[in-house]
Amino acid sequence: MEPDLTSILRCPISQQPLRRLSPEQQTRISRLTGEGRLRHRDGTGVTERYEAGFVSEDGRYFYPVVDDIVFLLPDGAIVLDEASSRSVHHERIGHFKKEVRDFYEKIGWQRQADGTFTDAASWEDLRPVSAQYRHRCHLRVTRHLPASGRYLLDAASGPIQYDEYLEYSAQYDRRICVDVSLRALREAHRRLGRRGVYLLADITHLPLRDDCVDAAVSLHTVYHVPADEQERALNELHRVLKPGGTTVVVYSWGSGAPLMRVAFFPFRLARILHNLLRRRSSRSPAGAPTIYFHCHDRAWFASRSWPFGLEMRTWRSCSVPFLRLYVHRWLLGRPLLALVYWLEERLPHWAGRLGQYPMLIFRKHEALGETLTPVGAIGTPEHAQTTER
Numbered sequence: 524m525e526p527d528l529t530s531i532l533r534c535p536i537s538q539q540p541l542r543r544l545s546p547e548q549q550t551r552i553s554r555l556t557g558e559g560r561l562r563h564r565d566g567t568g569v570t571e572r573y574e575a576g577f578v579s580e581d582g583r584y585f586y587p588v589v590d591d592i593v594f595l596l597p598d599g600a601i602v603l604d605e606a607s608s609r610s611v612h613h614e615r616i617g618h619f620k621k622e623v624r625d626f627y628e629k630i631g632w633q634r635q636a637d638g639t640f641t642d643a644a645s646w647e648d649l650r651p652v653s654a655q656y657r658h659r660c661h662l663r664v665t666r667h668l669p670a671s672g673r674y675l676l677d678a679a680s681g682p683i684q685y686d687e688y689l690e691y692s693a694q695y696d697r698r699i700c701v702d703v704s705l706r707a708l709r710e711a712h713r714r715l716g717r718r719g720v721y722l723l724a725d726i727t728h729l730p731l732r733d734d735c736v737d738a739a740v741s742l743h744t745v746y747h748v749p750a751d752e753q754e755r756a757l758n759e760l761h762r763v764l765k766p767g768g769t770t771v772v773v774y775s776w777g778s779g780a781p782l783m784r785v786a787f788f789p790f791r792l793a794r795i796l797h798n799l800l801r802r803r804s805s806r807s808p809a810g811a812p813t814i815y816f817h818c819h820d821r822a823w824f825a826s827r828s829w830p831f832g833l834e835m836r837t838w839r840s841c842s843v844p845f846l847r848l849y850v851h852r853w854l855l856g857r858p859l860l861a862l863v864y865w866l867e868e869r870l871p872h873w874a875g876r877l878g879q880y881p882m883l884i885f886r887k888h889e890a891l892g893e894t895l896t897p898v899g900a901i902g903t904p905e906h907a908q909t910t911e912r
């Protein structure tokens with residue numbers, strides 16, 4: 524059965540419900556487009572004629588649908604009323620968001636000769652020696668999600684690039700894929716077809732109603748959101764959850780991950796000495812592309828007033844540079860990673876605090892009055908229980 528998107532979508536600007544475009548509205552939009560009188564909210568003119576889409580309940584904004592993808596970015600909204608059209612030129616995507624979006628649109632989601640995406644080739648260790656470790660870490664996410672439901676939100680889904688990602692929504696009616704990259708959503712559509720809902724949207728302004736998804740994941744993206752908007756992104760992921768639902772966010776401690784700092788200490792020291800002796804400044808190695816990211820530390824998470832209890836467990840403690848440097852078949856790489864995984868399973872909160880990638884897990888409470896984890900109580904102690912399936 525086709526999902527009724529009007530029951531879950533809302534206008535990302537006015538937060539009003541969205542209605543399907545009526546034949547009368549379509550005729551009017553088509554006429555205004557022909558006369559060159561329609562503008563997007565960022566001031567650019569509308570030239571394409573759209574057959575389908577959604578209009579905000581107050582009739583101010585139109586969001587077209589093309590090839591099953593709903594265009595819901597605030598700066599791309601088509602302005603329908605006179606008053607809003609006078610302020611169109613003020614709304615433009617921020618510099619860092621644009622940098623990340625453009626990167627994924629033009630480079631990150633391009634396929635390499637072997638079929639992998641540039642994103643994975645640049646920032647993942649795809650060698651067979653680490654395959655089992657990667658696979659098992661991916662599946663960790665599944666344990667914390669409700670087993671089944673109507674909607675699983677994948678906030679910044681990309682193209683759903685790893686097979687394990689499909690597991691998360693295997694028992695859900697629909698996976699809602701949200702991304703700012705059109706290319707990502709086209710690839711995701713190829714992968715999921717009618718089992719997906721595809722929204723070109725910003726995770727800091729989710730175009731979804733409150734309490735409408737059973738579970739949400741956001742993997743390797745929140746740290747690409749501008750530093751001062753990450754709190755908002757996490758709160759949005761909580762807002763759209765149904766009571767009783769769970770969100771899992773895979774985050775990174777960046778260059779501050781204590782275990783990785785220790786592991787790389789000899790190399791950092793050697794580089795500093797090398798640079799001193801040669802009187803050269805330290806530079807990051809060429810090769811991998813660079814795009815904006817900002818990894819907040821644990822103190823930042825502890826200092827915010829979250830409307831939910833936030834648990835931190837390990838997703839994976841080894842960074843990609845660590846794997847590439849230390850893990851090799853001839854150095855007993857497979858048994859070494861099996862041991863690391865075993866330790867992570869025994870000490871999930873400790874590894875989440877000290878390793879490279881924590882999983883941030885939060886649930887929406889069923890009823891008001893239920894005790895929330897106290898503000899800042901992140902990194903629940905090892906003996907704390909979570910509901911796992």
Ligand SMILES: C[S@@+](CC[C@H](N)C(=O)[O-])C[C@H]1O[C@@H](n2cnc3c(N)ncnc32)[C@H](O)[C@@H]1O
Pocket residue numbers: 620623624627642678679680681682683684685701702703704707724725726727741742743744747748
């Ligand atoms: C590192 S990729 C991760 C993709 C996917 N979650 C994965 O793990 O393979 C980051 C993705 O986030 C998207 N993205 C970045 N900022 C976003 C935002 N503010 N709203 C929605 N998507 C965003 C990018 O277009 C890109 O597809």
